[in-house]
Amino acid sequence: MNRTIIVTDSTSDIPPALAEKYDIEVVPLTLMFGDQSYRDNVDMTPEQFYERLPNSQKLPTTSQPSPVEYVNVYRSILDQYPGSPILSFHISSGLSGTFQSAMLAKSMLEEDGEEITVVDSLSASYGFGVMVVHAARLAAEGKEPQEILEAVETLRQSRKLYFLVDTLEYLQKGGRIGKASAFLGTLLNIKPILSIDAEGIIYAVEKVRGRKKAVARMIELFKNDLPGVDKINVAVGHTAEPASGEEFLSELDKHFTLEEKVLTNIGPVVGSHVGNGTLAVFIWPA
Numbered sequence: 001m002n003r004t005i006i007v008t009d010s011t012s013d014i015p016p017a018l019a020e021k022y023d024i025e026v027v028p029l030t031l032m033f034g035d036q037s038y039r040d041n042v043d044m045t046p047e048q049f050y051e052r053l054p055n056s057q058k059l060p061t062t063s064q065p066s067p068v069e070y071v072n073v074y075r076s077i078l079d080q081y082p083g084s085p086i087l088s089f090h091i092s093s094g095l096s097g098t099f100q101s102a103m104l105a106k107s108m109l110e111e112d113g114e115e116i117t118v119v120d121s122l123s124a125s126y127g128f129g130v131m132v133v134h135a136a137r138l139a140a141e142g143k144e145p146q147e148i149l150e151a152v153e154t155l156r157q158s159r160k161l162y163f164l165v166d167t168l169e170y171l172q173k174g175g176r177i178g179k180a181s182a183f184l185g186t187l188l189n190i191k192p193i194l195s196i197d198a199e200g201i202i203y204a205v206e207k208v209r210g211r212k213k214a215v216a217r218m219i220e221l222f223k224n225d226l227p228g229v230d231k232i233n234v235a236v237g238h239t240a241e242p243a244s245g246e247e248f249l250s251e252l253d254k255h256f257t258l259e260e261k262v263l264t265n266i267g268p269v270v271g272s273h274v275g276n277g278t279l280a281v282f283i284w285p286a
Contacts, residue, residue, distance in 0.1 A: 022136035070105030092200030166277035
């Protein structure tokens with residue numbers, strides 16, 4: 001039986017050690033500072049990016065891999081593992097054209113009869129990275145593609161996510177959230193709590209005054225989302241500030257029993273849309 005091969009893009013923000021452990025093929029998006037381009041998490045580390053971003057006079061731009069890049073990735077996999085099915089998971093189509101690029105690549109290979117399934121995660125960062133890792137674990141156990149997809153969908157529906165940003169400036173300038181919300185986010189030390197809806201679009205949940213109160217409110221929201229649930233798995237994404245992630249885990253530990261815990265960097269491409277000081281939290285029942 002051929003093992004299912006798992007592919008994703010770099011906006012999944014999967015820790016490199018996990019990607020390596022589960023043989024996940026990660027296709028990088030591109031980040032551009034002026035006329036210089038960098039492959040996400042390859043040519044520029046999160047540490048380098050967040051040090052440079054606040055001093056950049058012009059916001060960086062990003063671009064998804066081309067369909068040809070995905071064709072090359074899929075062909076390379078199929079040459080190495082002939083006949084193996086491929087599951088390719090990507091950032092929400094409501095936030096990026098990456099999913100569409102992968103779909104076009106799939107269509108280019110359909111005549112060859114290859115089994116490639118491209119999945120719109122309807123999420124971003126480790127909000128779908130956790131789905132990819134779960135899929136890769138099941139693939140390593142020899143599960144069939146359909147069984148993997150069903151398990152991933154179950155996880156997607158049970159996983160809850162919120163992220164806290166210091167400013168809405170980056171999301172507004174990148175066209176990911178409206179100007180009015182960006183304006184409100186600058187008032188009176190307001191810290192917006194955001195999430196992603198069922199269609200994969202970012203929306204404002206609440207605006208809380210002060211970061212400490214915002215963190216406490218995020219935990220309240222999680223408790224409301226998972227009534228009666230004690231044991232959870234949690235992943236915290238941070239902007240090259242692991243101490244902020246550890247602090248949140250410490251607060252969360254007062255309210256839940258934490259099983260699996262993952263700390264990960266929010267990579268440069270996602271970071272270019274949310275900015276320094278962002279904290280993204282993803283939890284699901286253990």
